[in-house]
Amino acid sequence: MSKVLEIKELKAKIGDKNILKGLNLALEEGKVHAIMGPNGAGKSTLSKAIVGHYNVEVTDGEIIYNGKNIVEEEPEERALDGIFLSFQNPVEVPGVNNAYFLRTAVNARRKHLGLPELNAAEFLREMKALVSELGMKPELINRSLNEGFSGGEKKRNEILQMMMLEPNVVILDEIDSGLDIDALRAVSEGINKMKDGKRSFLVITHYSRILDYIKPDYIHVLKDGQIVHTGGPELVEQLEEEGYSSFEEK
Amino acid sequence: MAQEEVNKAIAGEYNLGFEIDIEQDTVPPGLNEDVIKFISAKKDEPEWMLELRLKAYHKWLEMEEPTWGKVEYEPIDYQSISYFSAPKKAPESLDEVDPKILEAYEKLGIPLEEQKQLQGIAVDAVVDSVSVKTTYTEELKKHGIIFCSISEAIRDYPELIKKYMYSVVPMTDNFFAALNSAVFTDGTFVYIPKGVRCPMELSTYFRINAMNTGQFERTLIVADEGSYVSYNEGCSAPMRDDNQLHAAVVELIAMKDAEIKYSTIQNWYPGDEEGKGGIYNFVTKRGICEGENSKISWTQVETGSSITWKYPSCILKGDNSVGEFYSVAVTTLAQQADTGTKMIHLGKNTSSTIISKGISAMKGQNTYRGLVKIGANADGARNYSECDSLLIGSECGAHTFPYLESKDNIGQVEHEATTTKISDEQLFYLRQRGINEEDAVSMIVHGFCKEVFSQLPMEYAVEARALLELTLEGSVG
Numbered sequence: 001m002s003k004v005l006e007i008k009e010l011k012a013k014i015g016d017k018n019i020l021k022g023l024n025l026a027l028e029e030g031k032v033h034a035i036m037g038p039n040g041a042g043k044s045t046l047s048k049a050i051v052g053h054y055n056v057e058v059t060d061g062e063i064i065y066n067g068k069n070i071v072e073e074e075p076e077e078r079a080l081d082g083i084f085l086s087f088q089n090p091v092e093v094p095g096v097n098n099a100y101f102l103r104t105a106v107n108a109r110r111k112h113l114g115l116p117e118l119n120a121a122e123f124l125r126e127m128k129a130l131v132s133e134l135g136m137k138p139e140l141i142n143r144s145l146n147e148g149f150s151g152g153e154k155k156r157n158e159i160l161q162m163m164m165l166e167p168n169v170v171i172l173d174e175i176d177s178g179l180d181i182d183a184l185r186a187v188s189e190g191i192n193k194m195k196d197g198k199r200s201f202l203v204i205t206h207y208s209r210i211l212d213y214i215k216p217d218y219i220h221v222l223k224d225g226q227i228v229h230t231g232g233p234e235l236v237e238q239l240e241e242e243g244y245s246s247f248e249e250k
Numbered sequence: 251m252a253q254e255e256v257n258k259a260i261a262g263e264y265n266l267g268f269e270i271d272i273e274q275d276t277v278p279p280g281l282n283e284d285v286i287k288f289i290s291a292k293k294d295e296p297e298w299m300l301e302l303r304l305k306a307y308h309k310w311l312e313m314e315e316p317t318w319g320k321v322e323y324e325p326i327d328y329q330s331i332s333y334f335s336a337p338k339k340a341p342e343s344l345d346e347v348d349p350k351i352l353e354a355y356e357k358l359g360i361p362l363e364e365q366k367q368l369q370g371i372a373v374d375a376v377v378d379s380v381s382v383k384t385t386y387t388e389e390l391k392k393h394g395i396i397f398c399s400i401s402e403a404i405r406d407y408p409e410l411i412k413k414y415m416y417s418v419v420p421m422t423d424n425f426f427a428a429l430n431s432a433v434f435t436d437g438t439f440v441y442i443p444k445g446v447r448c449p450m451e452l453s454t455y456f457r458i459n460a461m462n463t464g465q466f467e468r469t470l471i472v473a474d475e476g477s478y479v480s481y482n483e484g485c486s487a488p489m490r491d492d493n494q495l496h497a498a499v500v501e502l503i504a505m506k507d508a509e510i511k512y513s514t515i516q517n518w519y520p521g522d523e524e525g526k527g528g529i530y531n532f533v534t535k536r537g538i539c540e541g542e543n544s545k546i547s548w549t550q551v552e553t554g555s556s557i558t559w560k561y562p563s564c565i566l567k568g569d570n571s572v573g574e575f576y577s578v579a580v581t582t583l584a585q586q587a588d589t590g591t592k593m594i595h596l597g598k599n600t601s602s603t604i605i606s607k608g609i610s611a612m613k614g615q616n617t618y619r620g621l622v623k624i625g626a627n628a629d630g631a632r633n634y635s636e637c638d639s640l641l642i643g644s645e646c647g648a649h650t651f652p653y654l655e656s657k658d659n660i661g662q663v664e665h666e667a668t669t670t671k672i673s674d675e676q677l678f679y680l681r682q683r684g685i686n687e688e689d690a691v692s693m694i695v696h697g698f699c700k701e702v703f704s705q706l707p708m709e710y711a712v713e714a715r716a717l718l719e720l721t722l723e724g725s726v727g
């Protein structure tokens with residue numbers, strides 16, 4: 001199996017605090033990887049390190065994507081090359097129209113891939129189809145980006161962006177937190193629709209429910225800045241019963 | 251980015267900072283009666299105009315420079331400024347306009363040659379102290395519209411000038427207005443006759459070129475009953491290490507049922523990051539809604555000048571008259587802007603709207619200062635004010651000073667103000683979606699300015715947007 005993204009001995013800190021302590025993880029092409037782990041273990045920090053967030057300072061190790069170490073790359077380069085992060089808490093951007101923002105992002109990516117840009121009509125047609133698939137209120141596309149969106153609306157908006165941008169690696173940081181039952185189903189269906197045998201997913205979650213829908217191939221346990229255990233889907237049940245205490249830190 | 255690169259990027263941004271290499275007639279620095287007589291003579295003015303100038307000069311001598319603005323600068327030495335500078339050859343027709351001037355205007359994106367003239371936009375081009383060319387005058391004449399330089403108007407339409415000049419901004423209104431009244435050199439005059447809707451956009455493009463000169467233009471626009479005009483001004487100046495003074499006066503008069511829409515894109519040279527050089531833009535702009543149901547709308551996009559001191563205002567005298575002020579003021583580098591408006595409600599059921607957007611980056615300081623005054627007889631007066639500030643970075647500042655004065659009459663006044671900072675998290679979010687940092691900033695900034703830009707005529711909205719992008723380039727990171 002070919003590895004799309006490989007994280008080797010990654011050490012990272014936020015401020016003076018060491019968060020990731022020699023973390024190893026490899027995402028396989030076309031597979032769904034789930035990460036579970038206690039609060040504060042470093043899951044969001046890992047996802048931020050992968051996309052080059054300014055708060056996270058990588059002090060050692062490598063993040064290999066498409067055969068090259070991307071640790072020094074600008075966030076927009078990584079994004080254009082196909083790494084997408086659905087944020088645990090998407091920020092609000094007042095004044096920036098949601099549809100306009102997304103069209104700019106989609107066309108930046110298309111341009112990067114050498115594809116023709118979508119005109120406003122083509123873009124809107126695609127966007128509107130997805131908005132209704134995701135059960136989003138149509139008015140959300142004309143509001144300011146995430147401004148005043150409810151928690152669930154923000155999460156659906158993240159999935160909408162993911163579906164429009166068609167990334168190669170999708171990182172979903174607690175996409176299921178705060179979603180109602182219908183929203184969870186709609187979001188999961190959206191994710192499943194994006195599985196094409198090539199695209200890889202890294203799903204960070206605290207709950208088995210979303211995993212019932214999207215059927216991960218691997219479960220990784222992240223504890224105190226390291227991946228301490230990797231197993232198949234059966235691991236979820238064990239975690240639900242026993243919690244994280246039985247998984248020792250390395 | 252290393253500081254040096256940032257500086258380079260910024261210095262490169264002001265791409266209108268070239269000098270036109272033409273022969274200039276410039277009086278030696280200094281201000282006295284002789285200089286004023288010289289200006290008046292150069293312009294072939296009638297005696298009454300010279301008398302008015304001298305009267306203004308003597309009043310000015312007794313006045314003090316205002317200090318209440320939230321701007322800081324070294325005292326101006328009014329004797330070190332040259333008060334008149336003009337390209338040597340005064341052109342009779344376009345053929346006689348120095349090709350270098352035509353070329354310069356072309357570089358500025360404003361072709362003056364007939365075959366290239368901007369479709370549907372009549373232009374008055376002013377270099378330093380004189381108007382070098384006014385386009386489409388003949389065509390406009392067919393509608394009875396007068397569109398010419400103020401110098402011509404003083405010679406050719408003395409009755410109109412005597413009646414309206416100083417009627418809205420009195421000679422002694424303030425220190426800078428008095429100075430302008432004494433030494434104004436050129437500017438534009440517009441008269442729209444009764445019931446005429448001006449068929450094209452009118453515009454003046456001001457260019458400061460000569461060194462150590464001040465620019466003191468005067469613009470007067472009269473819209474007679476039931477008429478409509480949309481007027482636009484633009485400006486630029488070469489990059490120089492010395493500060494140059496620009497003290498203009500604009501007067502607007504709207505009669506019954508008339509409407510004047512006045513848009514400004516101000517792009518004078520802003521100086522450098524340390525505050526060296528740049529234009530001091532001390533301007534008095536005021537309009538009067540003389541007749542009932544008249545309307546005056548000011549829209550300004552202020553990106554240039556090292557210091558801006560400017561309050562385009564409306565006197566709402568006619569019943570049901572409407573005043574509007576839409577403003578985007580950007581201060582970056584070490585720029586300082588103290589700008590806003592005054593809405594003076596005198597007539598019944600008058601209404602005014604103020605939308606002010608201040609953007610500060612780097613060491614820029616942005617102040618909104620606004621006055622809403624409701625007179626004793628202004629029953630049913632209404633005002634809505636919105637003042638929003640956007641901060642980029644942590645060294646800049648935004649300040650708002652809204653004042654409300656009412657005599658017995660309370661009117662219906664609403665004021666809203668917000669201050670937002672572009673956060674790193676917002677920029678990061680946009681970058682994570684593949685949008686580069688500068689595009690991300692301009693996306694947020696455009697969103698912020700939307701309401702004001704939508705007031706500009708189309709061609710100018712495009713220009714304003716591009717200008718804003720250039721101005722803020724390199725101000726993040």
Ligand SMILES: Nc1ncnc2c1ncn2[C@@H]1O[C@H](COP(=O)(O)OP(=O)(O)OP(=O)(O)O)[C@@H](O)[C@H]1O
Nearest residue numbers: 014015017019038039040041042043044045046055
């Ligand atoms: N900006 C910050 N400043 C200081 N500490 C931080 C910052 N961001 C994260 N941390 C700390 O880093 C550690 C890891 O945080 P992280 O968000 O990666 O945890 P997580 O595994 O995603 O937890 P959760 O399941 O609660 O989302 C925590 O102890 C957190 O307090």
Ligand SMILES: [Mg+2]
Nearest residue numbers: 043044045088
């Ligand atoms: Mg987290």
